[in-house]
C-alpha cells in the first residue's frame with residue numbers, strides 16, 4: 264500500500280494553507296469561537312497502528328458523530344425493535360428539518376438526523392435519569408476508544424441547551440405522536456450532552472475502529488457482531504451526511520458520519536477507521552476541508568468501498 268504517513272502529512276500540509284475553509288457553525292455559540300484554521304487527521308488501522316497528522320491531538324466537539332455511538336449502544340439494548348421508531352432511509356433534508364415528521368407519523372427517517380437521534384436518546388433513558396444515561400454513553404465511548412480521558416464539554420452542552428429551539432420543537436412534535444417515552448426535556452438533556460462529547464482525531468478514529476474490524480474495538484474486545492458493524496456502516500454511507508450524503512459517497516466513497524463541530528468519522532472495512540477535523544462547514548453543515556481531505560486520502564489509498 265502507498266506510504267500512508269506520507270499521504271497524511273501531505274494532506275495536512277495542503278489543508279493548513281487553504282483559504283476556502285467554509286464557515287464555523289455559529290448557531291451554537293460555543294462552537295462559533297473555534298479557530299477555523301485547525302486541521303487534524305488520524306487513521307486507526309485494524310492491525311493496531313495509529314497514524315496522525317496536523318492537529319490530531321486537539322479535542323473538538325464531536326456533535327453528530329456521537330450519533331454513531333448512541334445508535335450502537337441503543338441497538339445493543341433494544342435490538343431491531345429500534346427500527347419500529349426510527350427509519351433507515353436518507354431524508355434528503357437538513358439535519359434539523361421538521362417537514363417529514365408531519366406526514367410520517369412522527370417517525371424520523373433515520374437515526375443520524377436530529378429527530379432520529381433524539382428518539383435514540385429517549386431509548387437510552389429507559390426510565391433512568393438523564394445523568395445516568397449520559398454517564399453510560401460516555402463510558403461506552405471511552406470503552407470503544409480504550410481511553411478513559413474522554414470527557415463531555417459541559418459549556419458546549421449548556422450553550423446548545425440555551426439555544427436549541429429547533430431541537431426542542433422536534434422533540435415536542437415527536438412526543439405529540441407518541442414517539443418519545445420520556446418528557447422531551449429529558450431526552451434532549453441526553454442528546455445535548457452526547458453531542459458535546461469532546462475528542463481528538465486519534466481518540467475518534469480509535470472509537471470507530473470497531474466498524475472497520477468486523478465489530479472488534481480498539482481494546483481488542485468484540486463490541487458488536489460483524490453484521491451489526493456492516494449495517495451501521497451502511498446507514499453512515501446513505502445518511503451520515505444528511506442531504507449531502509449522495510455527494511459524499513460520490514466524492515469519497517466510504518461510510519462516514521459528520522458533525523457540526525467539523526469532525527468526520529469514516530470507516531474503510533477491513534482496513535481501518537479515519538477521523539478528520541476542520542471546523543469550517545459547507546452548506547449542508549459538513550466539514551468542507553474534512554470532506555476534501557477524505558476525498559484525497561481515499562483516492563491516494565484506493566479506499567473507496569466501490570472498488571479501486
Ligand SMILES: NC(=O)CC[C@H](N)C(=O)O
Nearest residue numbers: 326327358377458522523
Ligand atoms: N449536525 C450536527 O452535528 C447537529 C448536532 C447539534 N447538536 C444539533 O442538534 O444541532
